[in-house]
Amino acid sequence: ESQLIIKERQQTTFQVEELINLLDGGKEKTALRRSIEQTILSDPLMKTDKIGYLTREQKYVQSVRRMMYFFTDLAKRNKWNIEDPHCPEMLFLSRSLSSVVAFMIHMGAFVPSISSFGTLEQVSKWQPLAKECLIIGCYAQTELGHGTNLRRLETTSTFDRNTQEFIVNTPNLSSMKWWPGDMGKSANHAMVMAQLITNGENHGMQAFIVPIRDMTTHKPLPGVEVGNIGSIMSLEDTDNGYLRLNNVRIPKENMLAKYANVDRSGRFQQTGNNRLMYASMMNLRIVLTREQMIHALQKACTIAARYSCVRKQGSLTPNGPEIPIMDYVTQQNKVIPRIALAYALDFTIMEVRHRYVQFLADVTRGDLSNMAEMHAISSGIKANASERTVAGVETLRRACGGHGYSMASGLPYLLLSVTGSCTYEGENTVLYLQVARYLIKTAANISMGKSVDGSSAYLAENTEARCSATSQEEFYDHSLLDACFKHRSKQLLQSVAMDLQGLLAEGKQQMEAWNLLSIQLVNSAKAHIERYIVATSASFVRKLNCSLKVKKLLNQLCSLVALHQITNFPGDFLKDGYLDSHQLDLARKAEVKLLQSLRHNVVGLVDAFDFRDEILGSCIGAYDGNAYERLYDYAKNDVMNKNDVHEESYQYLRPHLHRG
Ligand SMILES: CC(C)(COP(=O)(O)OP(=O)(O)OC[C@H]1O[C@@H](n2cnc3c(N)ncnc32)[C@H](O)[C@@H]1OP(=O)(O)O)[C@@H](O)C(=O)NCCC(=O)NCCSC(=O)/C=C/CCCCCCCCCCCCC(=O)O
Numbered sequence: 001e002s003q004l005i006i007k008e009r010q011q012t013t014f015q016v017e018e019l020i021n022l023l024d025g026g027k028e029k030t031a032l033r034r035s036i037e038q039t040i041l042s043d044p045l046m047k048t049d050k051i052g053y054l055t056r057e058q059k060y061v062q063s064v065r066r067m068m069y070f071f072t073d074l075a076k077r078n079k080w081n082i083e084d085p086h087c088p089e090m091l092f093l094s095r096s097l098s099s100v101v102a103f104m105i106h107m108g109a110f111v112p113s114i115s116s117f118g119t120l121e122q123v124s125k126w127q128p129l130a131k132e133c134l135i136i137g138c139y140a141q142t143e144l145g146h147g148t149n150l151r152r153l154e155t156t157s158t159f160d161r162n163t164q165e166f167i168v169n170t171p172n173l174s175s176m177k178w179w180p181g182d183m184g185k186s187a188n189h190a191m192v193m194a195q196l197i198t199n200g201e202n203h204g205m206q207a208f209i210v211p212i213r214d215m216t217t218h219k220p221l222p223g224v225e226v227g228n229i230g231s232i233m234s235l236e237d238t239d240n241g242y243l244r245l246n247n248v249r250i251p252k253e254n255m256l257a258k259y260a261n262v263d264r265s266g267r268f269q270q271t272g273n274n275r276l277m278y279a280s281m282m283n284l285r286i287v288l289t290r291e292q293m294i295h296a297l298q299k300a301c302t303i304a305a306r307y308s309c310v311r312k313q314g315s316l317t318p319n320g321p322e323i324p325i326m327d328y329v330t331q332q333n334k335v336i337p338r339i340a341l342a343y344a345l346d347f348t349i350m351e352v353r354h355r356y357v358q359f360l361a362d363v364t365r366g367d368l369s370n371m372a373e374m375h376a377i378s379s380g381i382k383a384n385a386s387e388r389t390v391a392g393v394e395t396l397r398r399a400c401g402g403h404g405y406s407m408a409s410g411l412p413y414l415l416l417s418v419t420g421s422c423t424y425e426g427e428n429t430v431l432y433l434q435v436a437r438y439l440i441k442t443a444a445n446i447s448m449g450k451s452v453d454g455s456s457a458y459l460a461e462n463t464e465a466r467c468s469a470t471s472q473e474e475f476y477d478h479s480l481l482d483a484c485f486k487h488r489s490k491q492l493l494q495s496v497a498m499d500l501q502g503l504l505a506e507g508k509q510q511m512e513a514w515n516l517l518s519i520q521l522v523n524s525a526k527a528h529i530e531r532y533i534v535a536t537s538a539s540f541v542r543k544l545n546c547s548l549k550v551k552k553l554l555n556q557l558c559s560l561v562a563l564h565q566i567t568n569f570p571g572d573f574l575k576d577g578y579l580d581s582h583q584l585d586l587a588r589k590a591e592v593k594l595l596q597s598l599r600h601n602v603v604g605l606v607d608a609f610d611f612r613d614e615i616l617g618s619c620i621g622a623y624d625g626n627a628y629e630r631l632y633d634y635a636k637n638d639v640m641n642k643n644d645v646h647e648e649s650y651q652y653l654r655p656h657l658h659r660g
Pocket residue numbers: 098099100101104105139141142147148149150151181235275278279280281282291292293295296299371372375414417418424425426427430434437
């Protein structure tokens with residue numbers, strides 16, 4: 001173990017194990033997680049080859065091999081409840097599985113959408129098959145021509161009264177399904193989102209289970225053309241596919257009919273709120289935020305923090321001893337706010353998940369009153385967490401200098417893996433605009449004197465016109481910081497709501513006015529969600545039952561998340577004079593002091609994320625801090641080094657060199 005990292009651990013002022021337990025949800029949960037990790041990581045059949053050395057095809061093959069073994073053997077043997085995305089085992093499992101993405105859509109989208117859209121009878125028919133992996137499904141919503149605008153999907157499912165079947169068609173090039181994970185090569189069934197047409201009338205998007213490959217030969221069924229969409233930026237462990245359907249007939253009962261059905265004569269009946277067709281997307285947005293984005297940020301923090309403590313470069317006195325780069329305040333400013341953010345997002349998503357579970361219970365009782373708010377929160381948190389994670393991982397990668405550019409650091413892989421999260425499961429701008437839609441409606445309700453509650457209640461509160469802070473210390477106070485965020489959000493919303501009214505009064509159409517103001521609308525949505533994160537994480541910490549040392553530390557992290565946002569994006573806080581430039585200076589000084597105070601606990605804070613070295617996959621971020629030894633070892637094992645003289649040298653270099 002590197003002496004430097006040992007020294008760092010000696011400086012830690014709190015019990016790391018206490019924080020680990022807290023993040024897991026208790027001592028027993030930590031033990032459960034560790035035992036799951038141990039089972040998975042010690043199983044030779046779950047082993048992955050070194051990242052960065054596999055071809056596209058090898059990645060897919062490895063991932064299918066591992067996941068089939070995992071679902072059909074390992075998970076079963078250990079009685080892990082893998083199909084329930086909310087069970088603690090599932091959260092721990094995805095951490096241990098790390099990079100594997102094959103069958104993520106099968107388990108994460110196909111299986112849950114059977115119960116989201118299916119009747120009890122349909123669920124009992126399809127779910128056991130899917131859960132046992134006796135059928136492999138994908139979630140086929142996006143088309144070549146449309147991903148965001150679901151109303152304009154072009155795939156059709158037309159009811160044939162004579163045969164009591166649906167005829168599913170992708171009638172033109174742009175209507176073919178494009179992107180679904182697990183579809184290109186693996187799936188034999190697709191959950192196809194299509195326009196339902198009965199008796200010549202279009203009833204909008206509904207879900208249909210369409211068999212696409214023969215269950216014996218795995219060949220595409222008649223009328224089906226299916227394949228891989230080709231090489232993509234990352235996540236090549238999975239087979240994102242395309243699908244063309246030409247008059248594919250499926251039985252009537254393959255339309256999932258929880259909220260709408262078609263009788264034998266083709267008469268359409270809506271039996272539930274049609275927004276519930278969209279609501280199923282909330283689940284994956286929340287799951288991905290935790291499973292991918294926050295974990296990726298936590299891993300990147302772990303790597304960058306440990307490396308920054310063992311990497312020495314330069315000194316703080318002329319000819320003085322070299323210091324770990326973590327002692328530079330600029331380095332602290334790159335690393336520590338990201339650690340703080342990783343904690344704040346984790347606390348926030350725990351609360352969001354809790355609210356989502358309550359929301360599902362409400363829906364079961366027929367109460368949809370919280371749907372709009374839940375949709376705004378889940379969309380906003382997905383957009384904000386993905387955007388800040390991607391930016392954060394890149395900052396951390398650069399904070400590791402040249403070694404951050406090497407695949408050996410694990411950072412390029414994390415960055416590439418997580419960058420798609422800004423696009424899939426709802427493109428971020430589009431999701432922010434959904435939040436804005438909710439906020440504008442809320443503003444209208446407030447102006448009509450209606451009461452608002454939940455996460456937007458503050459929009460109806462009276463707030464001070466000026467921030468009261470006169471000292472640095474006050475900028476650590478959560479209620480003062482929250483007041484800054486509330487004010488910014490309120491002010492941005494009021495301003496864009498007024499501009500919208502103005503444009504409408506000028507005679508602009510609603511959608512045109514909306515488009516003209518969409519940059520402001522997105523900013524307003526971000527401000528609301530950032531306030532939600534600041535408030536939710538601080539209140540989560542307030543309620544924690546933990547030691548004073550840990551509480552103090554977590555309170556500091558919450559303050560840092562808010563302060564870092566204020567000092568880096570001060571414009572909207574200064575705009576209407578809520579903060580003045582003197583207060584901004586105080587906030588900046590408060591932030592630097594906080595960074596220095598947190599400096600000694602940097603390694604402890606990332607150790608508490610408790611990622612085993614095999615999961616981190618980093619030569620520079622391993623627990624023992626022996627970065628150089630591992631980098632050297634990585635280089636020596638590079639495939640290009642298997643011979644001293646590369647074959648190509650004989651073929652191309654030698655003939656040239658020997659010419660003279
Ligand atoms: C809502 C749209 C944007 C637009 O629809 P439209 O009908 O036009 O919209 P509106 O008129 O605005 O809305 C109508 C009303 O409906 C309400 N609404 C909208 N959405 C919802 C909802 N979700 N829930 C509830 N209500 C909703 C809205 O508020 C309106 O109500 P009102 O009228 O105001 O009252 C919509 O079309 C849309 O959402 N589009 C986005 C489409 C989308 O999200 N598609 C997703 C496809 S599936 C997908 O993308 C899957 C991706 C999976 C990727 C998995 C990759 C795995 C990678 C693992 C890697 C691990 C690496 C990690 C690194 C490591 O750690 O190792």
